[in-house]
Amino acid sequence: MAKIHNLGFPRIGKKRELKFAVEAYWAGSISQQELIEIGRKIRAENWALQANGGIDLVPVGDFAWYDHVLTTTLLLGAVPLRHKSPDAEPDLDTLFRIGRGRAPTGCACAASEMTKWFNSNYHYIVPELEQTQSFKLAWHELFEQVTEAQSLGYKAKPVLVGPVTYLHLSKCAGEAFDKLDLLDRILPIYQQVLVKFAEQGVEWVQIDEPILSLELEEDYRDALRTSFSALNGQGVKLLLATYFDSVNDYLSDIAAYPVQGVHFDCVAGAHDVAALHTLLAKDQVLSLGVVNGRNVWRTDLACVFEKIEEVAKLRGDNLWLAPSCSLLHTPVDLDQEAELDPELRSWLAFAKQKGEELQLLKLALASGDTHAILEYSLPVKARATSPRVNNALVHNRVAALTVKDGQRQSAFTQRSKVQAQALALPLLPTTTIGSFPQTQSIRNARRDFKAGEISSVDYNVQMQAEIRYAVEEQEALDLDVLVHGEAERNDMVEYFGELLNGFAFTQFGWVQSYGSRCVKPPVIWGDISREQAMTVTWTTYAQAQTSKKVKGMLTGPVTLLFWSFIRDDLDRPTIANQIALALRDEVVELQNAGIDIIQIDEPAFREGMPLKASQWQTYLEWAAYAFRVSASGVLDSTQIHTHMCYAEFNDIISAIADMDADVITIETSRSNMALLEAFEEFAYPNQIGPGVYDIHTPNVPEIKWMKALINKAAKKVPVERLWVNPDCGLKTRGWEETREALNNMVRAAKELRVELG
Numbered sequence: 001m002a003k004i005h006n007l008g009f010p011r012i013g014k015k016r017e018l019k020f021a022v023e024a025y026w027a028g029s030i031s032q033q034e035l036i037e038i039g040r041k042i043r044a045e046n047w048a049l050q051a052n053g054g055i056d057l058v059p060v061g062d063f064a065w066y067d068h069v070l071t072t073t074l075l076l077g078a079v080p081l082r083h084k085s086p087d088a089e090p091d092l093d094t095l096f097r098i099g100r101g102r103a104p105t106g107c108a109c110a111a112s113e114m115t116k117w118f119n120s121n122y123h124y125i126v127p128e129l130e131q132t133q134s135f136k137l138a139w140h141e142l143f144e145q146v147t148e149a150q151s152l153g154y155k156a157k158p159v160l161v162g163p164v165t166y167l168h169l170s171k172c173a174g175e176a177f178d179k180l181d182l183l184d185r186i187l188p189i190y191q192q193v194l195v196k197f198a199e200q201g202v203e204w205v206q207i208d209e210p211i212l213s214l215e216l217e218e219d220y221r222d223a224l225r226t227s228f229s230a231l232n233g234q235g236v237k238l239l240l241a242t243y244f245d246s247v248n249d250y251l252s253d254i255a256a257y258p259v260q261g262v263h264f265d266c267v268a269g270a271h272d273v274a275a276l277h278t279l280l281a282k283d284q285v286l287s288l289g290v291v292n293g294r295n296v297w298r299t300d301l302a303c304v305f306e307k308i309e310e311v312a313k314l315r316g317d318n319l320w321l322a323p324s325c326s327l328l329h330t331p332v333d334l335d336q337e338a339e340l341d342p343e344l345r346s347w348l349a350f351a352k353q354k355g356e357e358l359q360l361l362k363l364a365l366a367s368g369d370t371h372a373i374l375e376y377s378l379p380v381k382a383r384a385t386s387p388r389v390n391n392a393l394v395h396n397r398v399a400a401l402t403v404k405d406g407q408r409q410s411a412f413t414q415r416s417k418v419q420a421q422a423l424a425l426p427l428l429p430t431t432t433i434g435s436f437p438q439t440q441s442i443r444n445a446r447r448d449f450k451a452g453e454i455s456s457v458d459y460n461v462q463m464q465a466e467i468r469y470a471v472e473e474q475e476a477l478d479l480d481v482l483v484h485g486e487a488e489r490n491d492m493v494e495y496f497g498e499l500l501n502g503f504a505f506t507q508f509g510w511v512q513s514y515g516s517r518c519v520k521p522p523v524i525w526g527d528i529s530r531e532q533a534m535t536v537t538w539t540t541y542a543q544a545q546t547s548k549k550v551k552g553m554l555t556g557p558v559t560l561l562f563w564s565f566i567r568d569d570l571d572r573p574t575i576a577n578q579i580a581l582a583l584r585d586e587v588v589e590l591q592n593a594g595i596d597i598i599q600i601d602e603p604a605f606r607e608g609m610p611l612k613a614s615q616w617q618t619y620l621e622w623a624a625y626a627f628r629v630s631a632s633g634v635l636d637s638t639q640i641h642t643h644m645c646y647a648e649f650n651d652i653i654s655a656i657a658d659m660d661a662d663v664i665t666i667e668t669s670r671s672n673m674a675l676l677e678a679f680e681e682f683a684y685p686n687q688i689g690p691g692v693y694d695i696h697t698p699n700v701p702e703i704k705w706m707k708a709l710i711n712k713a714a715k716k717v718p719v720e721r722l723w724v725n726p727d728c729g730l731k732t733r734g735w736e737e738t739r740e741a742l743n744n745m746v747r748a749a750k751e752l753r754v755e756l757g
């Protein structure tokens with residue numbers, strides 16, 4: 001009979017217990033022992049949730065205090081020099097120092113870089129490896145967790161980030177070298193780990209090599225062969241796990257690896273199940289990821305059953321069923337959502353429910369009785385035809401879109417003159433990216449408002465006071481283009497999700513974004529339209545407080561799409577265009593209300609790219625078009641900004657130019673303006689605000705450091721087209737450090753106006 005397993009389970013806890021515990025530990029309000037105890041409880045609860053739902057093999061090692069790539073770094077003893085304690089083994093505080101630059105013990109120093117985990121909104125801590133890097137088994141929690149799971153009576157399947165994916169995701173600490181040179185040094189540690197697992201009585205170990213979903217160079221393919229030959233024969237069975245896309249280009253490689261099983265993502269990847277069955281030897285396990293691990297939709301089990309029935313018969317015990325990838329990307333438990341509309345709820349499944357889906361499937365395959373899965377799949381069929389999902393007006397509007405709807409009235413060179421005249425900004429204008437500190441009092445007010453404890457009038461009064469405060473601060477700092485500060489937004493995506501038709505939002509649908517920070521992606525479940533203005537009142541309120549220009553602030557169509565749970569019954573370009581049209585109306589309304597500068601954030605533009613480079617062009621075209629649709633309803637005199645962070649721009653610079661924003665603000669300070677090279681090489685035509693300081697740390701940037709960065713930028717982009725701003729929004733910072741940092745930033749800009757002007 002088929003077995004069911006999980007590649008990984010959300011680690012944050014049902015009510016974000018891990019987040020609160022970790023933050024309490026950082027703040028000194030609980031001890032390390034208390035933190036460790038809470039971690040243990042969360043793991044136990046997670047395993048119980050999975051095993052009670054019928055999961056045969058529970059994952060171990062999917063839990064992480066901060067990030068699982070960072071845990072792997074500790075396992076391999078690859079602690080960056082600056083975070084090492086001179087003699088001691090790395091401990092929990094070492095881990096937090098690498099992740100966030102500080103911990104209750106040890107000295108503060110720059111955190112390691114963080115970047116996106118493949119095409120998801122999860123961020124991992126980038127390993128920093130030296131050419132002379134040595135490795136040693138230096139972290140023993142994983143083995144303790146195996147014992148922990150076993151002693152609770154579960155069959156534990158440890159999960160490891162594979163050695164080749166680990167190297168692929170790493171960066172060279174000093175000068176560039178071939179990271180694969182380190183493979184021979186890393187493999188012995190992995191072997192030691194496997195031997196230890198074998199001693200613990202582990203049967204199966206899952207080795208994640210998601211890079212197989214990318215388009216790989218020959219050397220990485222060789223490295224994977226070398227790696228599996230080395231890992232085989234250490235006393236455990238190996239399950240290679242691939243996910244996030246198809247691995248069809250490497251099927252013959254995979255068939256030749258000496259592994260005892262392979263997992264394929266059958267949701268994101270177009271895999272032919274029958275072909276996979278013939279590809280693997282009879283005694284190898286074929287694991288099929290048939291339940292979507294990246295979203296919240298109830299699975300059409302009847303449809304899956306049909307697809308795999310034949311293979312299940314042929315393969316018997318050697319067929320395993322699983323979600324497509326780790327459930328890290330889904331919320332924990334739908335049962336907590338008491339306030340969700342019942343019909344909508346019947347269309348959803350969170351992590352716990354996804355395990356139960358696998359159980360239903362397994363039972364149906366074993367018995368041949370499809371009653372239960374047919375019944376389970378009924379709501380999925382109902383959703384497809386629900387009038388609540390389909391809105392003819394929205395369809396017609398999208399169908400009527402033309403090339404012209406994605407074009408401004410005039411070309412940049414022409415409209416920039418009109419804007420220069422209308423806005424009368426100084427050389428090197430200063431601005432911020434939108435959000436100001438989300439203080440505890442703002443969050444408490446929102447909590448009380450949502451709980452019905454304060455009225456909407458009182459809530460609005462307090463938010464207006466926050467906006468006034470942010471405007472006064474910016475005036476005192478003498479910034480040139482002000483923002484309202486986004487006090488009223490819980491999150492840049494969720495806020496709009498709550499206001500737009502076609503989006504639903506949950507109460508506890510949290511997903512880890514990085515470290516202790518979580519997001520609650522709204523659910524796109526129907527056609528999208530704008531019911532009412534979403535930002536106009538807040539923005540015009542801010543504008544009324546000052547004679548300087550206030551920049552309107554919206555989240556763009558591509559980002560609203562990718563940072564939500566996307567409906568799976570409509571293609572992405574169409575959904576993006578629906579959102580774009582709703583935003584377009586908002587943009588025009590802002591303009592008509594007297595807002596002359598409007599920023600449309602697209603931080604997810606890069607992450608939305610398909611994993612396979614051959615599919616980029618198609619994506620970039622529809623994504624840039626959707627952005628332009630949102631931005632192009634305005635007069636030439638209205639200045640459109642966009643903002644991106646976490647982007648490797650080299651690949652996509654021409655698409656960024658295609659977006660045709662008048663100004664783009666980007667994250668560049670951590671790379672020391674290296675990113676601007678792409679803009680220089682391509683001769684990016686419009687205006688740019690390269691970020692001059694990193695907002696992820698509380699450290700206050702020095703004037704001379706920022707001046708050096710701006711000078712560097714001015715060598716690559718004509719100074720008349722440069723803006724001065726931080727890397728990203730300031731919502732995670734406190735006011736004091738924000739004030740000091742911006743004060744220095746404005747002074748740097750003013751000095752340079754004299755020096756360069």
Ligand SMILES: Nc1nc2c(c(=O)[nH]1)N[C@@H](CNc1ccc(C(=O)N[C@@H](CCC(=O)N[C@@H](CCC(=O)N[C@@H](CCC(=O)O)C(=O)O)C(=O)O)C(=O)O)cc1)CN2
Pocket residue numbers: 121438443444446447489490491492493494513514516517518519520563732
């Ligand atoms: N969607 C999205 N993705 C993104 C980003 C982003 O801004 N949004 N930025 C990048 C990642 N950066 C991030 C930066 C900060 C946070 C963040 O601060 N998250 C908050 C939650 C934000 C939120 O929704 N806050 C709610 C408060 C929810 C809450 O915790 N309420 C408490 C009470 C208030 C409190 O104690 O804070 C409760 O209900 O118990 C609000 O403001 O209303 C957190 O984890 O703490 C997340 C991601 C990339 N991906």
Ligand code: MET
Pocket residue numbers: 433434435492553601603643645728729730731
């Ligand atoms: C992750 S991009 C954030 C942009 C948003 N306007 C902010 O300032 O927070």
Ligand SMILES: [Zn+2]
Pocket residue numbers: 433603643644645727728729
């Ligand atoms: Zn940003």
